[in-house]
Amino acid sequence: MARDLPIELPQLQNWSCHTCGECCKQHGIYVTGEEQARIERQNWTEADGIPAGQQLFVKMSGGLGKGWTRLAHREDGSCVFLDDKGLCRIHGKFGEPAKPLACRIYPYAFHPTEKGLTVSLRFSCPSVVANLGTPVVEQRGELKRLAKLVVPADHKTVPPPALADSKSIPWPDVMAIVDALDATLAQEDVPIHVRLLQALHWTRQLGEANLKDITGERFIELLSLLLDEASLVMSELSGEARPPKQISAVQFRLLVGQYARKDTYLNVQPTWADRWKLLSWGLSFAWGSGNVPAVQNVFREVPFSTLEQSFGPLPEEAEEFLTRYFRVKIQGLHFCGPAYYNQDILQGFNSLVLVYPVVMWIARWLAASANRQQLTREDVLLAITIADHHHGYSPALNTWAFRSRVRTLVQLNEVATLVRWYSR
Numbered sequence: 001m002a003r004d005l006p007i008e009l010p011q012l013q014n015w016s017c018h019t020c021g022e023c024c025k026q027h028g029i030y031v032t033g034e035e036q037a038r039i040e041r042q043n044w045t046e047a048d049g050i051p052a053g054q055q056l057f058v059k060m061s062g063g064l065g066k067g068w069t070r071l072a073h074r075e076d077g078s079c080v081f082l083d084d085k086g087l088c089r090i091h092g093k094f095g096e097p098a099k100p101l102a103c104r105i106y107p108y109a110f111h112p113t114e115k116g117l118t119v120s121l122r123f124s125c126p127s128v129v130a131n132l133g134t135p136v137v138e139q140r141g142e143l144k145r146l147a148k149l150v151v152p153a154d155h156k157t158v159p160p161p162a163l164a165d166s167k168s169i170p171w172p173d174v175m176a177i178v179d180a181l182d183a184t185l186a187q188e189d190v191p192i193h194v195r196l197l198q199a200l201h202w203t204r205q206l207g208e209a210n211l212k213d214i215t216g217e218r219f220i221e222l223l224s225l226l227l228d229e230a231s232l233v234m235s236e237l238s239g240e241a242r243p244p245k246q247i248s249a250v251q252f253r254l255l256v257g258q259y260a261r262k263d264t265y266l267n268v269q270p271t272w273a274d275r276w277k278l279l280s281w282g283l284s285f286a287w288g289s290g291n292v293p294a295v296q297n298v299f300r301e302v303p304f305s306t307l308e309q310s311f312g313p314l315p316e317e318a319e320e321f322l323t324r325y326f327r328v329k330i331q332g333l334h335f336c337g338p339a340y341y342n343q344d345i346l347q348g349f350n351s352l353v354l355v356y357p358v359v360m361w362i363a364r365w366l367a368a369s370a371n372r373q374q375l376t377r378e379d380v381l382l383a384i385t386i387a388d389h390h391h392g393y394s395p396a397l398n399t400w401a402f403r404s405r406v407r408t409l410v411q412l413n414e415v416a417t418l419v420r421w422y423s424r
Contacts, residue, residue: 006116007144009137010328013121015107016133020126021086023106024079026262026389027124029071031057031100036069042094049083056080071100101149109392110147111332111339112158114171117147120332120339123325123388129381131324161337164207164346173219177206177345180223181330184230185323191314192322193423196353197237200416202226207346241420243308248414250286251405252357253304257285258396259358259387260365262296292365298382302368310424311364311375318380322356325384334392341398350410353419355391359383360422 031039036057044050055072072080081089090099097104107122119136121128136143160171184199185192205226214222230237244252261281281293291301314322329352333339336348343351363375363383390397409415 007140007147008113008116008118008331009140009143010119010121010331011137012324013128013136013328014131014133015121015125015128015136018127018132019086021078021082023103023125024082024086024088025077027102027106029079029100029102030060031069031071031102033069035100038098039090039100042090042098044089048093049089050080054080105146105150108143108146109332109334109339110143110151111334111337112151113175113333114160117151118332119143120328120334122393123328123384126381126385129321129325129384129388131321158338161333161342161348162344163211164344166344167211169211169219170215173215174345176220176223177203178330178333180227181349182327184227185327185330190234191238191423192319192326193356193419194234194238195323196326196356196419197416198227198230198234199349200353200419201233201237202230203346203349204413205229237416238420241424242417243421244414244417245412248409248412248417249288251408252354252414252418253285253288254282255354255402255405256358256361257281257295258394258402259355259390260295260299260362262386262389263394263396294369296386298369298386299365300369302365306368306373307361307364309373311367311373312424314423315375315377315380317377318375321380321384322359325355325388326352340392343403347403347406347410350415351397351406352391353415354406354409355387357418357422359387362386364422 039056044056046052050056057069058072059067059069061067074080074082079088083089083092088099088103090103107125107128109120109122111118111120121136123129127133160169160174163169163177181199181203184202185195187195190198202223206223209222211219211222243249281295284290284293288304290304292299292304292307294301329335335352336343336345340348340351359380360383363379366379366382367373367375396402409418
């Protein structure tokens with residue numbers, strides 16, 4: 001790959017590792033054969049903190065005889081190489097380059113475009129959500145070095161994501177949409193939920209437009225007209241909130257149930273009891289009556305009805321967290337194409353917007369778990385971290401059932417309804 005690889009970095013994001021160890025407790029780290037052999041040659045012993053008889057790797061089986069290998073996890077769910085201080089034993093003993101590539105990359109994600117690469121980040125990392133550390137734009141050299149290790153040499157041949165329903169558009173028009181979305185979300189004097197409603201409005205119109213022979217400058221002119229029209233109807237878009245229809249509420253709660261779980265590799269082979277627990281949770285979220293099951297230890301059981309009440313305005317800082325989250329995902333193309341289950345632009349964007357009501361629902365749950373009915377900064381921070389643990393990475397979000405739920409909400413025009421309802 002060329003040394004002068006063009007790379008676009010998020011302008012509003014900072015990050016440095018603060019050794020919280022959360023990434024080493026919740027993600028499966030897949031290793032290549034070469035990485036496995038290298039780690040085995042490091043000769044780990046009890047003196048290094050690795051108990052005798054401790055497995056270093058776990059073989060994972062797939063369909064059609066396929067399989068792969070990942071680092072092992074201890075009984076508490078943490079990586080076998082995570083020490084008591086939240087540090088990586090491999091890094092500490094042999095340096096950062098000795099770690100598996102997946103560990104070196106996290107929380108960064110690289111996404112090819114026609115002209116180079118965009119960079120996004122995973123907000124499952126608490127330091128990313130809190131914007132702690134060195135500005136990403138000052139890490140260009142290191143990110144270029146990492147990009148050379150993960151991005152194929154023929155990345156420029158990656159086709160652009162479709163607009164919708166296999167409607168093909170060229171890369172320049174894709175990037176024009178990205179710029180338009182970012183411009184909509186960059187309006188500092190407009191609440192984040194209203195900006196999302198504006199973007200939903202004009203992207204829906206774009207999907208319905210006849211784009212034959214409209215490309216290049218004409219396409220940019222069309223986007224400009226759509227953005228202007230969305231600004232003119234802002235008061236209408238941000239009108240009175242109404243609860244979602246019953247069918248929409250069911251579909252949405254099932255989405256929330258998936259996002260709220262914390263899937264790790266602690267239980268590689270789920271027992272029948274584990275499977276029954278997941279089924280009972282799913283039924284509870286579908287029914288939406290009684291108490292919400294505490295699907296991880298940061299929650300307690302609270303009535304579903306409590307979470308449908310108003311929790312008041314967002315904490316002031318939460319606007320910044322949410323704005324940065326959506327802008328980084330948009331700027332980094334982390335919502336469509338290869339970066340998001342190869343979904344088209346409009347479907348992927350609707351899925352991304354749904355993260356907002358999901359985060360608000362989870363934040364309410366966290367507040368209610370602490371006997372509060374007003375959100376705090378910490379509620380929103382943790383809710384984003386929980387939701388982005390799955391978004392774009394969990395295989396469950398790429399299933400037919402999950403995609404069908406999103407399509408149903410889009411077809412019923414209920415995505416905007418959910419944004420309004422949970423912004424209260």
